[in-house]
Amino acid sequence: MPTSYDVLIIGSGQAGNPLATAMADAGRRVALVEENHLGGSCINYGCSPTKSLLAAAERAHQMRTAADYGIRSREPEIDFRAVIARKDALVQHSRDGIHSNLTREHSGITVLRGHAAFTGKHTMRITLAEGDEVEIEAPLIFLNTGTRAAVPELTGLDTVPYLTTTGLLDLQELPEHLLILGGGYIGLEFGQMFRRFGSRVTIVESGMHLLEREDDDVCAAMQAMLEAEGIGFVLGAEARRVSENAAGQLTMSAHTPTGERRLHGSHLLVATGRTPNSDRLDLSKAGIKTDEKGYIEVNGSLQTNVRGVYALGDVHGGPQFTHLSYDDYRVVRDAILHGKRRSAKQRPLPYTVFTEPQLGRIGLSEDQAREQNIPYRVATMPVRTIGRARETGRTTGFWKVLVDQQDRILGAAIFCAEGGELMTMFQLIMLGKLTYPQLQNMIIAHPTWAEGINNVFTKLRKPA
Template sequence: MPTSYDVLIIGSGQAGNPLAVALAEAGRKVVLVEENHLGGSCINYGCSPTKALLASAERAHQLRTAADYGIAATEPQVDFRAVIARKDAIIKKSRAGVRSNLTQEHEGITVLHGHAAFTGPRAVRVALAGGETEELRVPLVFINTGTRAAVPELAGLQDVPYLTTTELLDLQELPEHLLILGGGYIGLEFGQMFRRFGSRVTIIESNKNLLEHEDADVCQAMQELLEAEGIEFVLGAEAHHVSRNAEGVLTLSARTKAGERRLRGTHLLVATGRVPNSDKLGLDTIGVKTDEKGYIQVNSRLETAAKGVYALGDVHGGPQFTHISYDDYRVVRDGIVHRKWRSAKQRPLPYTVFTDPQLGRIGLSEDQAREQGIDYRVATMPVRTIGRARETGRTLGFWKVLVDGQDRVLGAAILGPEGGEIMMMFQLVMMGKLKYPQLRNMVIAHPTWAEGLNNVFTKLQKPNG
């Protein structure tokens, strides 16, 4: 006989875990099924491990550049195994915290390790990790299965030992020359990280610019600051073949406007996007619809086409960020527990690219404002003009802010030190519907990065053209 629960959550990610707790505290009997490690992508192969490694890479960079601050510089001796071990210790502690929160601190939650798939309406079969199966009967299901690395159709790829970000995080030896296929935020973060550890790095991108959703001036500035650290870029490149010789050297062949390029390296990271983990859930048995890429289609309440079945986080497409997944949890929690629904389709999208310096983004880019026919003015300011930048020697990058005809902020791109934190200031301004003169005239403590809020709007002008 099937085991009955009130709620099933498939996937232990940033939406599923807090939802399990909230619904259990509301008196529901909850079962959570996880096929891999508890904690989802953020804890296991996303935010936490990459930021831990970036912190180590930043320390190495500080040693190299210490002479700029009057301190004897030294070439860091990177113990890469120790770097990975530090990352692993952080992840292990995070996983333990998730398990404790779900299984020890909250009653009413059962955790099963295995693969869940629908066998019919309200019916789910779980293939447990030990080889047994368990049949579940449940009226309310939340799919939170996330995504996995997309593998492009590239001749020869299946015949070489390529890496996705998951495998790269577990390397025990530092690559001599890392080829990165993909110039999005993942490729840039890993590229700078491994360059600072001491690897030679080449990033290959099919578009003419990095970061396809950003304005050209932002992409150009990002490229220049990474090139200054020794990263090589090959843009507008159509990769068509990869091979490996007897000595273990990889050769990636790409077509460019300048002709054929053959790029050689010791390791290849494929960072060309993600695909949803929706293909083995038995969605067709209950009528859940997906788009052409496999992302589950949902409405503004995150409901699928099947009654009582919701999709949360990256598996339903759209911006793939931990904070968006967490907000998915809040949308359904408030709707189901408190009967206060709001739309998951209309919300701000802040995000940060954790290069050094960071890129913090909120609201409209200039390209988006132009495409939407919005009347706007734009202000740009080099980071080096901020007093704090000169004092700390962190002078790379610039701020870019758009305002509308009512003097309210439309969006901001902050490429500079603490770019993500400063971007959040602009998000608060946008939520509060403050006008830019209020920021320009605000008394701000000196010397802080925030003082740029006083100064950036002095450069406000109509866009060229």
Template sequence: MPTSYDVLIIGSGQAGNPLAVAFAKAGRTVALVEENHLGGSCINYGCSPTKALLASAERAHHIRTAQEFGIAGGEPEVDFRAVIARKDGIIHHSRKGVRQNLTEENTGITVLHGHAAFTAPRTVQVQLVGGSSQEIKAPLVFINTGTRAALPELAGLADVPYMTTTELLDLQELPEHLLILGGGYIGMEFGQMFRRFGSKVTIIESGAHLLEHEDADVCQAMQEMLEAEGIEFVLGAEAHHVSRNAEGILTLSAHTRTGERRLRGSHLLVATGRVPNSDKLGLDTIGVKTDEKGYIQVNSRLQTAAKGVYALGDVHGGPQFTHISYDDYRVVRDALLHRKSRSARQRPLPYTVFTDPQLGRIGLSEDQARKQGIAYRVGKMPVRTIGRARETGRTTGFWKVLVDAQDRIIGAAILGAEGGEIMTMFQLVMMGKLKYQQLQNMVIAHPTWAEGLNNVFTKLEAPTA
């Protein structure tokens, strides 16, 4: 006989975990099934480990550039195993905290380790780690299984020891020359990270520029910033074959605008996107629909086509960020436990690329504003004009803010020191529907990064054709 619960959650991600706790506190019995580590991608192979490694890389960069500040420095000696061990310690601490929260701090939650697949409406068979199985039924089911690395159709890839970010995070030896296939956010962060650790880095991107969702000036500035640190970019490159010789050297062959390129390196990171973990859930059994890429289709309340079944987080497509997954939890929690309905499609999309300096983005880009036919003016200010930038030596980048016909901010791209934090200031301004003149005339403590809020609007101009 199947075991019955009030709530079944498949996947221990940034939406599933807090939802399990919320239902348990409301007196519901909850079963949470996780196939891998508790905590989902953010804790285990996404945000936390990546940012921990970036912090170590930044320290190495500080040592390397210390002489610019009058401090004796030089080339840092990187103990890469110690860098990885520090990252592992942070992950293990986070995993322990998640497990304690789910199994000790909140009663009513049963954690099962195994793979779940639907066998009937709101019924799953869980193949448990260890070999046994268990059937579970629940009137409410939430799918929070996330995504995995997408692999391109590249001849020879199956025959070489390529890595995704998951494997790269556990590498014990520093690559001599890291080839990164993919010029998106992941490629930028890992590229700068390993360059600062001391690896040679080449980033290969099929598009004409990096970061496909950003304006051309942002992409160009990002590329120049990373090139200044010694990263090589090969853009407009169609990779078609990869091989490995007897000495262990990898060769990636690509058609480019300037002819055939054969790029050689010691390691290959494949960072060409993500695919949803939806293909082994038995969704056809219960009539849950997916799109052509396998993402689960949901309505504005995150409901699937099957009664009582919801999809949360990256598995339903759209922006793949931890904070969006967490907001999915809030949308469902409020609807089911607090009777407060809110659309999952009507919300801001802030995000940060954690290069150094960061890129913080909120609202519309110029490209998006043009496509939507929105009249706007743009204020653009080099970071070097801010007093704090000159004093700290962090002068790279620019701020760009879009203002509509009503003098309200509709978007911002902050490429510069503390870009994510400054972007959040603009997000608060947008939520409060303040006019830009209120920022221009606001008294701001000196010398802070925030003083740029006074000055970025000095020269608002119509967009160039």
């Protein structure tokens, strides 16, 4: 007979973990199943490890550019194994904290290590890591299984030692020349990181612009900044073949607007998107629907078409960010435990590209405003006009803010040092429905990055 629980959660990610503790604290008996490491993508191969590596790369860059500030310096010596070891220690610390939280700090949670697959609408067979099987039934099932790297159909790819972001994080040697297939935010973050560590880097992107969600001027500024650091770009490139010679050198052939290109490198990172981890759940046995890409279909309450079964986080598609996964947890927690309903389809989408400088984004871009026929005015301001930027020498980038007919903020793209933090200020401004004249007249401490809020609107104009 199946073992019964009140709640069954598949996947220990940024939605599954807090949901487990909230349900247990509410008196529900919870089983949480994780096939790999506790913590999901953010802890293990996403936010935490990549940002720790980016921090190390930024230190190297600061040493390399110290002479600009009148400080004698020399080329930093990168102990790449030590860099990776620091990252590993931080990740393990987070894993240990999650394990303690789930198993010792909250009663009522059973953590099972293994693979889960449906056997019916509310029953799942768990194949445990040690080989045993157990069948569990629960009236509430939450799928938080995330995504994995999508591997493109590229001739020869299966014959060469290519890397995904997961494998790249565990390298013990610094690549001599890193080829990156994909010019999204993952490719750009890794590209700048490894360039600052000392690798040659070439980014190959199928589109004519980087960062598909962004306006052309934002993409151009990002590309110019990275090119100034020595990163090469091949845009509008259709990768056709990859091979490896006897010496271990990789060659990628790509068709570009200027003709065929042959790109050579020591390592290849495939960063062309993600695919959902839904294909091994036997969803058909429960009758759960997916879209054509395998993402689980949900409504605004994150319910699947099967009553009592929910999908949380990246596995249900849409923008894939940790903070949205965590908000998925809040949506279902409030609906089930507190009777408060809020749609996950209607919420702000703040995000940050953690290059240096960062790109923080909230609300509408110009392209999106035009597509939706929303009247707007736009204000742009070079970062170099901010006193804090000149004093710190961090003058790369610009601010771009859209304003509606009621003088309220529609959206902002802040390509600037601390761009993510500054973007969050605009998110708060939008939540509070403040008008731009109110912002111009705010008293803001000097000298701070935030002073740009006083000044960005001085050249507010209608779009060309």
